[in-house]
Structure formats: structure tokens, C-alpha cells
Amino acid sequence: MGAAHDDGTRATGHHSEVTLTVNGTPHTLHLDHRRVLLDVLREDLGLTGSKKGCDHGQCGACTALVDGRRVNSCLLLAVTLDGCEVITVEGLTDGAGEPHPLQRAFLDRDAFQCGYCTPGQICSAVGVLAEAEAGHPSHVTDPATAPGRPVALDAAEIRERLSGNLCRCGAYPRIVEAVEDVI
């Protein structure tokens, strides 16, 4: 869909050139300022693994990682991300195409049904593991926990931290188990 941004829209002055590194590959794109990261991924780069469930930051289906942190990609204007590193669900497999341990755990646990929330759940869980490792507390973290130390993730922590990722199929118990499998 990159071809859609040709002369007609350039004239409006509402476009900018943005460079994003997505799953290790740099892309320089001429982007409509209204375009959110999710639509860059899906429309410009053909990376449809990131899903659009609400387009309003309410469901988490679009979760991706920007500079290592999880984001609702439907809420981020891509023009603000010049120079950022983006990882999507497609970028989690290793070089040989083998699934990431979390992806494997989701398969082993049957942690999905329709699969539409799944890429977001998995990217979110990757973010959760990093946040806990870096000592970010959550609402359910014991306040006595030493700051800056890794937070141990039990089921309650995982549930709390993944609560921005809705699953209407109700795969929650299996998703928590899948995350526990890789801790």
C-alpha cells in the first residue's frame, strides 16, 4: 500500500519521511501523519501478525515492542517513532524460523482458540518478562519488594500484567500457564 502515498497526498504537506527498523530490517517510509504504527505494519509492510481489535488502545491485539517495551501500536503515531526499533510477532521466531519459546509454550498449552488476540498476548508477555526482570512492580507486587530487583512472576503477577490483552475466546488460564512455562 506504500504506493498509495504518491503525489496527490504529498501536496498536502501532511506527510513525513520516517525510518523504522522492523524485525531487524530498516524501512524508510513516506508516511501520512495520521498513520499509526499498527497500520504501518499491516498496510505498508505487510506484517499482518499485529492485529486490529479496537484501534483505540482497549484490547491489546496490536501489541508490539518498540525499543524493547510493549506498546499498543494502534495508539502510536508512526511519525513520532523515527529511528525506533520495532519487533512484531513475526520477528520473534529465530533466524531458522523456529518459534520463540513463548510461541512454543502457547502451542503446547493450547493457549488460544481463534488466534486473533494471540500475537498481542505473546508480544505482551515478552514485554512482561523484561519488565519483571528490570524490577518494574505491578499493582499486585508486594510493596516490600526491594526496588530495582527482578520481580518473581507468579500467576497473579502474570494475570495482572497481561490484563491489557483481552481474549474473548477465554484462553486466559492456558495463557498464564504458557507464560509460567518459560519463566
Added chain:
Amino acid sequence: MTGTGSALGVPAERREGRQKVTGGARYAAEHPLPGRVHAWPVPAGVARGRVTAVHTEAALDLPGALAVLTHDNAPRITEPDDPTLAVLQTPGVPHRGWPVALVVARTPEEARAAAEAVRVEYAVEEHDVRLTADHPEAYEPEKANAGFPARREWGDPDGAFASAPVRVDVSYHVPPLHNHPMEPHTSTAHWDGDRLVVYTSSQGGTAVRAVLTALFELPEDRVTVVADHVGGGFGSKGTPRPDVVLAVMAARETGRPVTVALPRRHLPSVVGHRAPTLHRLRLAADTGGRLTALTHEVVTHTSRIKEFVEQAAVPARVMYATPASRTLHRAVRLDVPSPSWMRAPGESPGMYALESAMDELAGALGMDPVDLRVLNEPEREPDSGKPFSSRHLTECLREGARRFGWDRRDPRPRARGEGPLLLGTGVAAATYPVLVGPSRAEARALPDGSFVVRVNATDIGTGARTVLAQVAADALGVPLERVRSEIGDSDLPSAPLAGGSSGTASWGWSVHRACTELADQLGSRTGPLPDEGITAHADTAGLADADSPYARHAFGAHFAEVAVDTVTGEVRVRRMLGVFAAGRILNARTARSQFIGGMTMGLGMALTEGSTMDAAFGDFTEADLASYHVPAHADVPAIEAHWIDEEDAHLNPMGSKGIGEIGNVGSAAAIGNAVHHATGVRFRELPLTPDKVLAGLARPVTSGRGG
């Protein structure tokens, strides 16, 4: 799996699982089509009236805008059987949110901006969206959804009720509910010469093709409908919805492939909802606990353009033995969006009310609620008098009670606490009918020793590819890994939808038949197979839809434990446990996920989900996922699903009953009953949100019995 053991029942991994976890599975908006553009509907801004003008100039002046379709210029279609599909044909506005224009532009941003620039003028009429139990326009329809008679009556329910020693006369209220599958309703339409190819998020592509061929007057062989991966449906994608009609119109008008991905906020008003139901239940029993009368009366709403009556009193015709009964539905036509199917239509709200009332009756009798249900088990289906093909509700209740630790329960309400928390447990029964429809299928044996089964089944998350391969492997007597299944394309043999918990039974029956026939052919031939293999076809018309002399239903039992915070009014479910009797379970892994998914939706119905018709504006106030709360991770604790081995020779060759909906039926009642047990207060209006709970806790508790 290898060897000769049956492939049925094994916990085989989902065949598309790897694609789903790596992002490779493509849904309806995700098929690469050069030149594809995007459309955005403009929803009606009034609840009732007529469009008098649509000003499109400003929209068309915006960069990227390609077309604005309105009732003036949209392609004419043949009048559809489903009036909700007659979009952009007349200026009439039957409810707020009805599409009054469709903007097509090159990108999603441009389509959205242009849609906002369309200005619509209306002639507004007075509207009424308020459902009340005594609405003056309430009428008794001939039939409720799924063809059930609106009224059934036997014995003298009023007389029996009046003279009974123990009585419960209670009203329950279930608000409108929204399906909200995670993938919004989406269709991409593409004219390839004179062929129409549609990628759509639907529970059944065969029906989508039939509707499109009728609406656009096309021969069937020029229409292909692909529904490869579908991001959930829960009934709301059971039949084509306006997105697919709009996409085809826009593709025809612009000559480009067009995607219509309905914005989340548009869904409640155009894809159907579970209608609100107002229930009145009157249960009468003798002092020993045997029912002497059961009356379940339901009032619900439907729209001006379509009659859909949620059949919520129907499960009361199945559940308990009673010498006198009346079950009755009334509907009110209002200026509301058209209701439709949502997971277990009828059973879900109906069993919430009936199973809550049974709990109240147990309280009034001073009897254990499990024992009360067992005592009132019928020998035959109460309404029809037919024998059950199998009914193991008692076993589900007993097994669930054992696993849950029910015998340790102190039956007194409000007897258990932890600081500011009150704790309680509850039970409820579940039922869902066995539905099955005719399907075609094809099975092919290839010279390399592999097999392919082909049927236009749809995988909305159930694992249809996997379970159909299991059915085939079992019928052929070959290892599962030698069987491939092809589904999700209308060029495959025609099949009914994934709905009514009937998909696996319907498709599986035809796959089983084709494979049995193929096995016969293979057994009687010698020498190598030709390059293209040999093929057997099956059609179960006349077989799968034949009348059964048996009443066929699945049953189950739910148990729940809750903690109610007396300070905040918050109800938290601590654990849920379900035991089901649903014939033979064909894939233990995917079946468990379906049961638990249904139970989770029941948790939402009990505690978080509720929509409201705004009386002044005539729309749903909770239209998006920020205001309509589907359960999130933190809401969902330990949920367990179990089943008992049930053999039933009167179903289909696999011996299976549907499992997609029963997990949802009764789960909200179990939670509500647990809240009563915890607090001693009976809440009769869902969902049990903190505002209601706090208000209820502030009322003086007079008695725990029958609350």
C-alpha cells in the same frame, strides 16, 4: 499418533496453531491484493426517521477519497431475507447506527477522515427504545428464535402455584449483551473479471455465498467466499452481516478490491446483540421439594425491521419434572438495533434465571441445591414426552460436587468471611440442545498414502481442521498425520455454519461418511492408485436432519466460589469448576479450551458485562471495549472443565454432542448463587457490579432463605 488406535478423543495439537502464534494466519483484511482500498461506514445519527440529504462534496474533496455510497447511488440489490442486509437501499433509518453512507478511500486514515466529513440531514421521528415488563406494545409472537413455540403450557400452573406450600415468585433482569469477537466484522471483496472473491470473517461461508448470489444476482459458480481464519464470532457472524454487502457494493462501484473492517464502536448497532430479557419465575414445590408448578415468562425486545425473540423460557421445558408448567415469551418492537444470536441464545439468559430461582427454592425449602435438582430429574423430556437419548445431569452434579468439595460447605448464607470479604459458593445446572445439519464432504486417497478431506467448514477457534482430520483418520483407520483437511472456502463441498454447537457434528458426519465410503472403495481394489487418487463424496441430507425419536441435549453442572468485598462492593470469582456430559469428546485439548471459554463468558455475564439503551439518544451507551467490560486476565482465576464419559448411540457416527455453548449456560447463575451464599442478599439484575452490590449490602438482611 501412530498405530491403529482411534484418533478420536486424542488431544491433537491445532493444525493452524503454528501459523497463529507466529502471525502467519491471515484473517479477512489481511490477504494481499494489489490496489486494495478501504471503506468506512457512516452510522445514522438519529434513532428513527429518514435521511433527507447526504452532503458528500466535502468528503470527496479530501485527499484519497474515491467514492461515497448512499441510498441514492449505491448498487440496487435484490431484497434480502434478512432485512438487516438491505443497506443503502432506502432513506429509512430504523435505528441509530444503521449505515446511511459508505466512504471509500485509499487508506484507512483517509476513509475515516472522509466519513467524518459526510454531513447527513434527517427528518427525525419520535423513538422508543425502553423495554419494560408491562410495555403496552408487548405481544406474543408465534415463534421464538430457532422455531420454538412462544408458549407451551400443561397442567394448571396457576392453580398449583396458588395452593403450594412452598413458593418462589421472582423476577430477574439480564441486560443487552454484546458478542464482541476480537476480530471485528470484516470483509474484503474483489472482482476478478466477472468473478467475485470475498474474504470474510464469518461462521459459515456457504451461507455467505448463497446470500451474495441472491442479493447481487450472480450465478453460484462465479462467487467464492473464503473464511480461512476467523477471529471469533460467538453467534454474531453466524449469517452474513452488513460488512460483506457493503464491501461487495463498494468493490463493484470503484472497481478496486475493498476492505470493510467495521470499527469496534459500530459493532453493537450493526452485527446483532443479545436482547435484554426480563424474567418472571414462579416455582412451587411440596414440602419434600418436588416441583408442583413451574412458570417462566420472558419479555424481550426486537427491532422494527426484524423479529428475533430470545428463546429464554425454552430450557424450562427441558430441565425439571413438573406436573404443571407455563413457558411464555413476549416481545416489544422498539427502535433498537436488531438483536441476534449470542453464544447459547435462549439457554444463556434463561438458565441464569431458572437456575437462580432453583437456588432460591432450595433456600425456601432449606434443602441442598444439588439435592433439589437431583430430586426433580425428569424421566422423559417434560415438554415433548420423548425419552432422552442420554441425560447425565445427576452424574455431572455429583461429580462436580465431589471435585469442588461441596460437602464441606456450610449451607448458611453469610457464614464465612475473611476480614472485609464475604465468601460463598454456588451451583447451577447447564443444558444445551444437540443440533446437527446436513453437510457435504469429499475424501480422497492419494498414491503416496496420504488422505485429504474437503468440506467448507469454518474454524472460528474451535479447531475444526484438527478435529475433522481426527474424524477422518478414525473412519479410515489410518494414522492422524496422514490426513489433511481443507476447510474455509466455498469452492469446497457445501457445509452449514459453525453455530448452534452443531459444526463438528454436521461436518464430521459427512466426513465420516465420505471416509467410510472411501475405505470401502480402497478395500475392494487392487493395484496402485491413479495419480489423482480416488475420491468419495458424501451428503448427509435426509440423514443428519432426520427427526429423532429422542430428546437430545447436553447437560452440565457449574460450581463457583466468590469473595465479595463489603467495602468496595467488588465480587471476585476465586474458582470455577464445570463438569459436562456432552457425548464423546473428540479432542480433549481443544474441547477443554471451548468449555473454559464458555465459562469465562459466563463470568463476564455475571460480573462485568452489561449494555444500556440510552433512552434519549437511542443507542448503546457501552459501545466499545473501554465501557463494555469483557473479562480480562485479572478477572479470571482457576477455571477447570471436566467431563464424564457419555456414550450415546442416537447422535451421529462420532457419538458427539456440541460443546461450544454449554460452558456458557448456567455459569452466571452459579456465580450469582455464590454471591447470595456469601452475602445473604439476592441480586436479581446482572451484572453484579460494585454499585449494585454495595446498595444491596446496605439493605438490612432479613433472612437467608429465599432471600
